[in-house]
Amino acid sequence: MATDLTHAQLLTGGEAIVEAMCQIDPDVVPVYPITPQTPIIQGYAKAIADGRAHGEMVNVESEHSAMSAAIAAAVAGARTMTATSSQGLALMAEVVYIAASMRAPVVMTLGNRALSGPINIHCDHSDSMLIRDSGAIQLFAESAQEAYDLTVLAPRLAEHPDVLLPVIVCVDGFTLTHSAEPVELLDGELVRDFVGEYRIPHPLLDLAAPTTQGPFAMPDYYFELRRQQAAAIDGALVLFEELGEELGDLTGRRVGALDRYRLEGARRALVCLGSTAGTAKDVVDELRHEGEQVGLLRVCSYRPFPAAEVREALASVDEVIVLDRADSPGGAPALAVEVAYAAGPVRSHVYGLGGRDLHPADLREVFAGTAGRYVGLRSEPCPA
Amino acid sequence: MATDLTHAQLLTGGEAIVEAMCQIDPDVVPVYPITPQTPIIQGYAKAIADGRAHGEMVNVESEHSAMSAAIAAAVAGARTMTATSSQGLALMAEVVYIAASMRAPVVMTLGNRALSGPINIHCDHSDSMLIRDSGAIQLFAESAQEAYDLTVLAPRLAEHPDVLLPVIVCVDGFTLTHSAEPVELLDGELVRDFVGEYRIPHPLLDLAAPTTQGPFAMPDYYFELRRQQAAAIDGALVLFEELGEELGDLTGRRVGALDRYRLEGARRALVCLGSTAGTAKDVVDELRHEGEQVGLLRVCSYRPFPAAEVREALASVDEVIVLDRADSPGGAPALAVEVAYAAGPVRSHVYGLGGRDLHPADLREVFAGTAGRYVGLRSEPCPA
Amino acid sequence: MSRLKTLVREEHGTPPLRGGHSLCQGCGIPMVVRTVLDSIEGPKVVVSATGCLEVATTRFPTTAWNVPWLHLAFENAAAGASGVEAAYRALRRRGGLPQDDELTIVAFAGDGGTYDIGLQALSGALERRHKFVFVCYDNEAYMNTGIQRSGATPFGAATTTSPAGAASFGKVQQRKDLTAIAAAHGIPYVAQSAAGPHWHDLSVKAARAAKADGPAFLNALADCPLGWGHEARLSPSIVDGAVESCFWPLYEVVDGAWRLTYRPAEKQPVEQWLRSQKRFAHLFSPAAAETLEEIQRRVDADWDALVARCGG
Amino acid sequence: MSRLKTLVREEHGTPPLRGGHSLCQGCGIPMVVRTVLDSIEGPKVVVSATGCLEVATTRFPTTAWNVPWLHLAFENAAAGASGVEAAYRALRRRGGLPQDDELTIVAFAGDGGTYDIGLQALSGALERRHKFVFVCYDNEAYMNTGIQRSGATPFGAATTTSPAGAASFGKVQQRKDLTAIAAAHGIPYVAQSAAGPHWHDLSVKAARAAKADGPAFLNALADCPLGWGHEARLSPSIVDGAVESCFWPLYEVVDGAWRLTYRPAEKQPVEQWLRSQKRFAHLFSPAAAETLEEIQRRVDADWDALVARCGG
Amino acid sequence: MGGLKTLKTWPELEPGGVVLRDEAVQPATGGWRTGLRPDADLELCVDCLLCWLYCPDSAVRLDGTAFAGFDLDHCKGCELCAEVCPTGAIEMVPDGD
Amino acid sequence: MGGLKTLKTWPELEPGGVVLRDEAVQPATGGWRTGLRPDADLELCVDCLLCWLYCPDSAVRLDGTAFAGFDLDHCKGCELCAEVCPTGAIEMVPDGD
Amino acid sequence: MKEIRWHARAGQGAKTAAQLLAVALLREGKSVQAFPEYGPERRGSPMRAYTRYDGRPIRRRDSIEEPDAVVVLEPSLARGAEVTAGLAPGGLLLVNSAEPIAGAVCVPAGRIAPDAVNLVMLGALAACLGEPSLEGLAAAAAEVLGRKADPARLAAALEAGHRAAREERWAA
Amino acid sequence: MKEIRWHARAGQGAKTAAQLLAVALLREGKSVQAFPEYGPERRGSPMRAYTRYDGRPIRRRDSIEEPDAVVVLEPSLARGAEVTAGLAPGGLLLVNSAEPIAGAVCVPAGRIAPDAVNLVMLGALAACLGEPSLEGLAAAAAEVLGRKADPARLAAALEAGHRAAREERWAA
């Protein structure tokens, strides 16, 4: 942190996101409560009650309806935001795919939380991974500050005419949503200017030019429409970097697809998502200090996944170590396989499910190669 | 086909599965209709109406309830089967995870169909891929015959005390569910003996030993319970092979985790799931005949994924080519990354979305390296 | 002007749903759709649930819809309508849309998308009091997927998931009374109607629904020749049979007040109506005589209860 | 024997729900759960929806349940109960279970898991006529996640998603009348009751529900001191206030016949009841006077309609 | 599906598969008729428009509020119009004619 | 979470996390009391059992159908029993005593 | 390998005919597949079904785009470009039609047996292909439809078609 | 880096105290984090909150298991093993208690200001840690709670705690 934070506010990630929502001031916000997303929707409800926000908050009866109403509002012509977690995301999974395929630029906060069962309210990334094929953009925040920055950026990315896709800002449940940290907010006016007006090519409510939205497609066209969608998300990568720079000019901070931390000359590199990167940076510093050539690659843009950049970032590394905060029972973990595909042989670990913590000591073992496949689990034998 | 099929029956995959269901005669069958699963549930309903099956068919009001009722029945102590497709699977996704984590040995047919949007009723594997982290076992059939064989085998695998997981038999929609092929059925008595009695360690309806099923787990135990589940599905791999042999002794046919087709001395190998393998085998034969050293690895057990066996099967191959029948917009396709992780650098193609056909000519191009990333798509440029 | 002519005028040459779709010959759905939409003045936006109507009218890249039309999935027509309505309110408030000409949002779903998988989204939207008209075209089964039983399928009807056979007599449960369920939500307008010869009733109700100060629910019986098993050209008389036998009464509930909108001169025996449709054919075996009586008894009881509710 | 003593006897020393759970001090849910279960004779299996009751009684590896208990998720208690019931029927038929001692399957869900996200599964289970008792413990908000508004939250109540503030007066919609909605399903037994001083009414109804020939639905008001904003020890008087003001009438619907089971000697003004809870505190500002009147008007109208429905 | 190649490619499609009413071409469904088509005797017609109201395929043409024949490109030959015509003005006749 | 290491490992758990009632240990919640605990004057008690009925923590002990004191390991001190006792037999007293 | 495409309207029995052909060939030792094509169209709309058979095991599961023979059950469909699409120049076009059609073998199945057009055309097809045997077809029909219909009548329809095609081919 | 753990009952203001400490330290140029711990327990149950601060940027986001100081707002919790778990031998244990407890610094916050136990203990903690300044704490309290409470009263509670702890430490 190069900047002086003395005058920053102490905000939880949830509170910081509420501030961003008030500044963006979306038209429609359909939501259904679930821990750890609740501070966000409650904060937003309070902001409306206090006259600080002016959207239509639609308190739906389930997350399936939350996303359905969000898609409808977005394609109707209204800027739309929502938020959820875990079971909520699972229940709306069907419609998240539909949001992406209908090119509805809905912005959603995901307070990452473990999927049931057993039921658990704490952080892991299994919810994000469930919808990794949905076509929605997923950006992982490392800090409350970044949660704010990404939320401010999200509408621009979502609504760009070449993108028109849902953008999900993934924020580690509790670790970020409920922890207070110093956060610098932009001036509200500045945010409004940055975000601009909501514009989509064919609003349903354009009564003068009737459209049919959500048609049935047979094998003669389905593939083409899916391909178009894939092109849109692939194109979002460059755009994200550009918007990151544009926003960076306002904030003095940088957000981007990858966060390369001390990878110069690194012989071993860790790859991970989200708030764990902060802890990992500390460990990298320590090990570097001890003379070990290690580094970290944090993936912020998990979808679209910057495969070429990952390959290049890891090109001169001897060993790539991927940390997944979600398991794929009977298969290999999601981030690990993605990186393997991008960069060659990797070692994989699973950690942190259901809110289990990851400690510096664990990470030392990971780097040393003495950790089991499941880091933080009791009595997991070391690899042979 | 070594056997003489003259006396086989001409059955669609759907009909063959109905025959298997009548022979297994499950206790409870909660279902909700969706194309292309409908022939299965209609056939089963007719079988009950005709007195050929005796289960409780529960015509629920949505797929979320279908899987919920199925889990409840299975943990209560009743053998339970169900079936779905596409949006149905998406709507029940939340509870498929819960089925696996509660170790409910539900057997389900999945008539593979593309996920919306756009809405489409034809085959691809996006529905299977949506739940690839759920912890449920997924076995892909190549033919109607194999759909029958796997359905007969499924309860044994699901209910094995070391497994206790849902088993999903994946059957390509229309291509297998609605196409008639020769199918040899086992004698009903034989199937009943093979399948045996339903037994689980702690049935909810054991009133003498009250249990609490589906508890809340904090970070102190969640990870352990997930790890246990991962061990169960990993262990299912060997068991599947063993059961495949046991069933093979009755049928004279073989089912197993991998189907290695002319891989001896192959320099290039294709990897895929499901009915496409049949077409690919024809092409392999043709190319071999033309002197090309090619082979095919069909993955039947997609979950658990036989990573070590895949690695070994592809060890001496120069080029591995993976065909995915589902796209991961903004990421790499699911089977490709899985194989990459298992076996080193691969080339990937996406084909067949929304029922688009794959022709021998396409496959020649794939082998030749002249196909685009999306095979079968109009005007997809060739790789540079 | 006669009501029918006002419908014609509302279309001004452009039917909201045009020909070229792939619904069956003689399908009863389009008449419901056009009668409802033509009876509502001003601009309209349609939201559809998955089902025959949706699948058969929007095969990409074609469309049979002349009005703005939205489909998301099977279970969420009411949620989609909620989103459109919220967007409309927000944009109007911000001055982003024309301020005259009140827009009407009409959702169409089959019985499956209303009684069963779409009920929760509907109930939530009614509770939140979004201003929209939800129309269930009730053809008493999941037709799009091949005639499976739904919560609306009548007792005794054979469907592909409640087939008649040696060990069964068709559906074993009574149908859900969805109109009453909607009425229990305390919304300003609820009505039950039918297409065919009762188009006038349907038209009047659609107009009232659109003018209600909040959500309105219309349950319209729509004939499905394929699923019910009869010749397409007999549709009008078969829909009529449902009404004249009091199997499907026509009534409305305005701000909680129940009112019959049609009372058959003479109640027809339900057997007559059943006999006209193959889905009930198995009930005319001697073994099923009791089932037939049971059906008549239930129709009578329900009718009496309804009449009482409507003030006798 | 007095009814209370029969409850004691049904427990024979082992309460279905034991101490050691982590529900709030003075939470109103356990009394509903124990009164219902103790009033039903014979073996019972419980299915719970996600919510305070579930989360706070089953932290792995502990359990507060002495009866077999199942939880799947938030929205599917009724679907889970359907599955258990189907399994029970199938196994009994096959001789796989004892043939005496009819088992009762009881589902518990909060208002969120009943009025809102669990409504569809409930409605479907009622339509299919599974034999089970569904009990909604209605504390009028999503309490487990921190007091968000639900379909059951009364008009005007402040919750964290319908807060009171400069630009708002709490929830703007009326509550869904779920008991009436359940009754519209035409099931054999539906009742509305409350814990606290009306435990006797609840107990009698639970026993009747279990004996019904098909599905039964019980809607029991359960106090939440945290969410309603009052001292725990005042719960009995506050639940009583809801009943005595006719905000929460006690009645039952047996095979379609509506009957009041309690009629307050003198209807208390609802204001008194509202005043006892922080969630309504903002209504006692001068600016909200109209809202208060509106609430009283609505309570009166609903009560009159109910009395009429119950035959005056 | 040999004809597939002549259809539009993905960059040519509207985002999300939105169909613009003004550009969409409706398929002809006249080919669904199985030998019979409706034919009206204008002498008998009283412009009640019941045929218009009932036609599931919006295949009855109007001229203002007067009956103006059938759109045989879309008429599927269901016979409903003939059934409901109060004056018997509509008859089903062999399609070739 | 230093104490985590002493808890069971995954092979020791029942499949699916099923909790066997007969083996489960219930946590003590007596520590939730904030200074006051219920205390009964048996002289005044008429065994009406309303305290038993109302107690959210099943913390009223019975002997057959007679009141038999409190389970202070689980009583959270909510005061409901004292509130509903018709004879005033129950009083909240400082917890230390 | 031989591939047949059937054109009809939904409900006219093309799916059944495609399957009966497959059963009869199966009993003669052939490897077979039979499948219809599905879309959002309903009762009354044109539809297609397919039969594929070979002396060697069939494993491919792609669709049929260049059939060896096309059979049209519904006369009104016979003149569309759809029916000849993909049909090789020398390929067989067999139509239910009382009138002759250029390039097609026409059998007046609607006149021969209005209730069993599909069987008549199936018999005719067998005659044109030279396989399967009439007896085999009759047995297949009895096996599949026997519970619903009189086997003798089924056989008669098949035979009538067989004969008509033989005569027509002679004539041509 | 310094790590503080707060013990209290839900509703006693530990979360607020943890945050106020963080705000005051932030204003003095420190890097800070403040977070509570969440579980299925409800009103009345024991809970914990945490504050972490450092002169250098804090990036780690793991939980705090070996705090440098433990503050107990609820006297009845003071004797449980939970409060000392992970506390290093020389670590600070600061308890709201009118009675002395071995090894602990005790401040009778409940007696000093029953409505503001958390602020009294926060003041006391600052005295023990030597940071942040009382003025800084008062400013933080005014910033965070100023709209709901009288800043002067907040400052008074903080100060009373500060003084009490200073006296107690002298005495010890």
Ligand SMILES: Cc1ncc(C[n+]2csc(CCOP(=O)(O)OP(=O)(O)O)c2C)c(N)n1
């Ligand atoms: C979640 C989900 N489940 C199932 C389906 C399959 N499905 C599509 S339409 C339909 C039936 C529709 O029935 P109804 O609503 O009555 O409309 P109808 O077809 O009768 O017009 C079904 C079961 C689906 N599309 N989505």
Ligand SMILES: Cc1ncc(C[n+]2csc(CCOP(=O)(O)OP(=O)(O)O)c2C)c(N)n1
């Ligand atoms: C699909 C889904 N959405 C949201 C949640 C989060 N959630 C769990 S319990 C609950 C509220 C429960 O409210 P209610 O049913 O009234 O029970 P109560 O908490 O009041 O006892 C919510 C919103 C969830 N678990 N699953």
Ligand code: SF4
């Ligand atoms: S199946 Fe029935 S409802 Fe569907 S299009 Fe055909 S006639 Fe209409």
Ligand code: SF4
């Ligand atoms: S929040 Fe309310 S309902 Fe939940 S445990 Fe506490 S008192 Fe009971």
Ligand code: SF4
């Ligand atoms: S026959 Fe049917 S489709 Fe044709 S015009 Fe008449 S009503 Fe319309």
Ligand code: SF4
């Ligand atoms: S129904 Fe007959 S009379 Fe009426 S407009 Fe049509 S053709 Fe003319």
Ligand code: SF4
């Ligand atoms: S104080 Fe509360 S918890 Fe304790 S015994 Fe009395 S009622 Fe039960």
Ligand code: SF4
């Ligand atoms: S409430 Fe009072 S009188 Fe009744 S049993 Fe309890 S202590 Fe005795």
Ligand SMILES: [Mg+2]
């Ligand atoms: Mg229907």
Ligand SMILES: [Mg+2]
């Ligand atoms: Mg509640």
